[in-house]
Amino acid sequence: MDNPQVLSDEERLLWQQWLCLREADTRTRLFFFHSPWSRTVAGYYYNRYPHPLPQWHDYLSLTSQGLLQAIDGFDPLRQVRFRTYAEHSSRAQYSRGCLPISRISAQSPANAWKASAASSGSAPPTAISSWWSTTPSTSLSATSLNWG
Structure with a gap:
């Protein structure tokens, strides 16, 4: 396990239960135990890398996904x-989630459509200008671009 001075008794018990049983309830308790830290990481990315398309909840969702992946892959016996281990998962989730949106929105409307159509295989819109005039939150969402 981690250094005894670093882990609280509650966290140590949760990790022991997780190693032995791998129950969903223990995973959920570990998630909520570390969720304040995850919110801090989301706030760091939100303030450090501002962008008009992803909102606060997008950053929070991505770091929460990274936290869950880290819980699943973490071995406390190492x-x-x-949190050092989970930081890498959160950073990877942020990179997969927010950076592609940043790259596409930096392109012209025609190039943005080509990039999204290439990944989804959809037919071209009748007028790219009408497509681009829709609100960015709906036209460039991760769902509409088939990213998530």
């Missing part, structure tokens, strides 16, 4: 702090 003598590594969990």
Whole structure:
């Protein structure tokens, strides 16, 4: 396990239960135990890398996904702090989620449509100008671009 000075008794017990049983309830309790830290990481990315399309909840969702992946893959017997391990998962989720949106929105409307159509295989819109005039939150969402 981690260094005894680093882990609280509650966290140590949760990790022991998770290693033995791998129950959904224990995973959920670990998630909520570390969720304040996850919100801090989301706030860091939100303030450090502002963008008009992703909103606060998008950052929070991505770091929460990274936290869940980190819980699933973490081995407390390796003598590594969990938050150090989880930071990499959260950063990877942020990179997969927010950076592609940033790249597409930086392109012209025609190039943005080509990039999204190439990944989804959809037919071209009748007028790209009408497509671009829709609100960015609906026209460039991860769902409409088939990213998530």
